Amino acid sequence: MTKEAGIIGYGAYIPIYRIKAQEIARMWGNNNGHVPIMEKAVAGIDEDLVTIAVEAAKYAIRRAKIDPREIGAVYVGTESKPYAVKPSGTIVAEAIGATPLVVTADFEFACKAGTEAFHACMDHVLAGRMKYAMAIGADTAQGRPGDQLEYTAASGGAAFIFTKKSDKTLAYCEGAVSFVTDTPDFWRRAHEHYPMHAERFTGKPAYFHHIVSSVKTLMETTGLRPSDFKYAVFHQPNAKFPVKVAKMLGFTLDQIKPGLLSPEIGNCYAGSSLVGFAATLDVANPDDRILLASYGSGAGSDAFSFVVQDTILEKRNPIPSVRSLISERKYIDYSMYVKFRGKIRA
């Protein structure tokens, strides 16, 4: 019996609307030209976490070519639940046709809620409890108007369907680590619209410490080195952090390039590293090894090593690539942005 879980389908979704970081800078009088990214993806006025998750999940099912009724679990990792009480997972499972014999839950762990669901899904299928399990990471992230986070907090997500490794899976997982501590770098209390963060504390003791620790542990347990990987994807809160953490761990710019999307779409929180992973799978070839390392405030990092299989070549078309989703875009100004994101309150 195989001891490895594989991915049989994946899909990403990025809304078409973009706001340029310079437009946000203009609004708040930040005239020195220093902005953390170029532009970010903004959910349309009729979009939210659930609609983004459904679109990504539908692409994943089409790519997997499976009957959605065979999906035994639908987990939605997010911090943008449209309802405080009522699972997003039920709406997603209903919309994709996975109900009623399905386990659903919303996973909460800031930006690593999606990869948190990876662990559960892989264990479900390896235990033989179900044939397929779906993990989704998606967000419509909110930044307080005028806060640094407003430049990067973006919308988007990706869905992955796990099953036991076989010749039908397009990649399999050969190692997984979760590294977690209580680190209060970012939080949102109940009934608050916007999160708070501990300024520069979000870097060294939070993002860098957790990702470096999870990846080093993965390397130790698998015996792999950075040069064994064709690609690496790190959580992308801005354009700078993933490049810096890659260097600290001994990865090159070429290894992270296909999955480094934050300069163009921003930080879609639980969707951030997963959309980057989907974009990397879009260009990967059989036998390529991919490192995926998420980071979630609060804090923790999940690190995975995936090996791409031959089936990837059959699973590219006609599902739109992440690159093509990024290239379909419409620019909006700040006033349209505040209307879309519900920041105008009567």
Next chain:
Amino acid sequence: MSVPRHWREIPKRYRLIGSKCSNCGRTYFPPRNVCRECGTTKLEEVKLSETGRIITWSVVHEPPRGFERYVPYVIAIVELDDGTRLMSQITDCEPEELQIGTRVHAVFRKIREEGESGIIYYGYKFKPIK
């Protein structure tokens, strides 16, 4: 719309479930109990195509209650690739981008919300295929 009515209509609103006459093969959306063509009551549920083209459209500037945030928005008659015609909002586009015959595909979107505390009604809309 009431919560129970929304709940009853979830399969068709979420997944485009229509009905198909087992006698003459005609498909309907929303689903019907009696075939308009041949009068038979032998209709079964069918998953409709998620792609199609615009037959005609109109721009709504004076919306019914609950749709104020979305104006101006486009309502169109879409002919699906399986021949079924239905009414739908067209999203992610400006009215001037549309033409009769524009290819569209189904997307899952918020249709409207009962204020800040009420239920969120989700369902299908269509958007142009680029």
